[in-house]
Amino acid sequence: MIAFFQEFGGQLLLKTWQHIYISAIALFLGVIVAIPLGVLLTRYKRIAGFTIGLASVLQTVPAMALLAMMIPLFGIGALPAIVALFIYSLLPILRNTYLGMENVDPTLRDAAKGMGMSNLQSIMRVELRMAAPVIMAGVRLSATYVIAWTALASYIGAGGLGDFIFNGLNLYRPDLILGGSIPVIILALIVDFLLGRLELLLTPRTKQEGN
Amino acid sequence: MTLLKMSHLNKIYGGTKAVDDFNMEIEKGEFICFIGTSGSGKTTTMRMINRMLHQTSGTIEINGEDIAKMDPVKLRRKIGYVIQNVGLMPHMTIRENIVLVPKLLKWPEEKRNEKAKEMIKMAELPEDYLDRYPAELSGGQQQRIGVVRALAADQDIILMDEPFGALDPITRESLQDLVKDLQERLGKTFIFVTHDMDEALTLATRIVIMSHGKQVQVDTPDNILRHPANEFVESLIGQDRLIQARPSITTVGQVATKAVSARESQTLKEALGEMHNKRVDTLLVTDDDGVLRGFVGIEQINQYYGTGKEIGDIMDKNIFYVKEDSVIRDTVERILKRGFKNVPVIDHDHHLVGIVTRATLVDMVYDALWGESDKPEKADQPDKAEAGDQA
Numbered sequence: 001m002i003a004f005f006q007e008f009g010g011q012l013l014l015k016t017w018q019h020i021y022i023s024a025i026a027l028f029l030g031v032i033v034a035i036p037l038g039v040l041l042t043r044y045k046r047i048a049g050f051t052i053g054l055a056s057v058l059q060t061v062p063a064m065a066l067l068a069m070m071i072p073l074f075g076i077g078a079l080p081a082i083v084a085l086f087i088y089s090l091l092p093i094l095r096n097t098y099l100g101m102e103n104v105d106p107t108l109r110d111a112a113k114g115m116g117m118s119n120l121q122s123i124m125r126v127e128l129r130m131a132a133p134v135i136m137a138g139v140r141l142s143a144t145y146v147i148a149w150t151a152l153a154s155y156i157g158a159g160g161l162g163d164f165i166f167n168g169l170n171l172y173r174p175d176l177i178l179g180g181s182i183p184v185i186i187l188a189l190i191v192d193f194l195l196g197r198l199e200l201l202l203t204p205r206t207k208q209e210g211n
Numbered sequence: 212m213t214l215l216k217m218s219h220l221n222k223i224y225g226g227t228k229a230v231d232d233f234n235m236e237i238e239k240g241e242f243i244c245f246i247g248t249s250g251s252g253k254t255t256t257m258r259m260i261n262r263m264l265h266q267t268s269g270t271i272e273i274n275g276e277d278i279a280k281m282d283p284v285k286l287r288r289k290i291g292y293v294i295q296n297v298g299l300m301p302h303m304t305i306r307e308n309i310v311l312v313p314k315l316l317k318w319p320e321e322k323r324n325e326k327a328k329e330m331i332k333m334a335e336l337p338e339d340y341l342d343r344y345p346a347e348l349s350g351g352q353q354q355r356i357g358v359v360r361a362l363a364a365d366q367d368i369i370l371m372d373e374p375f376g377a378l379d380p381i382t383r384e385s386l387q388d389l390v391k392d393l394q395e396r397l398g399k400t401f402i403f404v405t406h407d408m409d410e411a412l413t414l415a416t417r418i419v420i421m422s423h424g425k426q427v428q429v430d431t432p433d434n435i436l437r438h439p440a441n442e443f444v445e446s447l448i449g450q451d452r453l454i455q456a457r458p459s460i461t462t463v464g465q466v467a468t469k470a471v472s473a474r475e476s477q478t479l480k481e482a483l484g485e486m487h488n489k490r491v492d493t494l495l496v497t498d499d500d501g502v503l504r505g506f507v508g509i510e511q512i513n514q515y516y517g518t519g520k521e522i523g524d525i526m527d528k529n530i531f532y533v534k535e536d537s538v539i540r541d542t543v544e545r546i547l548k549r550g551f552k553n554v555p556v557i558d559h560d561h562h563l564v565g566i567v568t569r570a571t572l573v574d575m576v577y578d579a580l581w582g583e584s585d586k587p588e589k590a591d592q593p594d595k596a597e598a599g600d601q602a
Contacts, residue, residue, distance in 0.1 A: 105296075107294065111292070111300075114292035115311055115312050116288030116289075117284070118284050121315070204301065206346045208347065
């Protein structure tokens, strides 16, 4: 193990950084697209079924195939990988945002509107706050997927910890396979933990401190 | 001046008319109750006032201004809104909930805090509740906050959609008191949707009874009890309430029983015979046309018997009577206050039509307490009761 770190330590850090970088950008894009889209769908329910269906279909495309399909469009490297992973991240966030918003007590929406909140005020001050735990559950799920699948992005030359895994597979080197997989697992666990804390922060308080 | 004017409001869903040609003018300070069965259009009508719904046709004016031309968001901030499920924001403290509209109106924080304190006092809750969250309050307390929240921005019109429907009877009554008090003290105009007739009768200055989108009757609670427009209104009021309400709205003519009387020109002998037959000690005296002239008691007859006088000569002309269309409630008071055993009832031309005795009052109280169903047979009862009383 010490020998492994001595030989690959520097490379491991670099690949981990690449891994974080690719998955973070993909997830970030997913969040900023899927949450507003999910909110929008609750206002235009007629297209909600279609849009969520479309996202589901995209989700069913095998990961390897989706990555390969990106090559003619964006070439090779980090960009096509980020686009593919972004597409994967959409569905859980989109669906949870939609469900979370839909499940906000209609009474609250009625009260907010009836007291004179604009549509945007109702969304920002009431509905998103109430839906936050459900939306965050979607974000956490997407984050785990994206971090795991970023390992595959190495296949189209995006780098990341997948490089270790693919090299290990090619060279029959179990230490390389483990050296790539274990950090991916640790990364996923850490991110999930951090997002869990964020979820707690965003969950609206409904009781006084200490009660 | 008319605060709210609704003209020819229609609301059509698909093919059905939810609201059918609704017309009404509401003055400032009125407490209007919309009552009807579900699907009668009462809530639909109310929700058009703050543009939560849009009428298919017709206009609503507030202070002469057509609300269709106003910004709906600004309009709603000027109209208080209380709903059955309370709708307090669970993630906001009571303070934040109360001053929600003032905050939307961008009042400075100091003024908002002052308002919150004023309002919690109005809701008759302790001030330290301001920092609690709605989940920490009971249902009744939450709706108290719901009510004062609708007043926090000095709204003139308060819309309430079955606000107390989910509360237990005791809590509901205390909230009704709160609302009634606020209306009387602050002069706010309330439009209150309910399906509870007791609630409407207690609170309203005017009641709008609706059925299938139409206004069946629009009147004061008293007039609705007194003159229900049709069978639907009667059934909505309910037999129990009609009976209970009877002491206040029944006229004397309706309960009067047949009086024992004699004519002025009759002789004392005849009068004594009549008294003996009917077993009474007093006779009401009329002229030949049946106009009430006075009364004669057994003492007078005893005193003048054999002097050849007629009843008309010896009767006491100083007689107290009531008109047949006066309300029984007032008559009861007179009977009790002056200590009369009975009071003759006359029509507009002073014709004697009957008599109200203490026994009649017993019947009334009996009916009110035990209902009409198990009352003793009336057919021959009144005469006996009355006779016994007069004797």
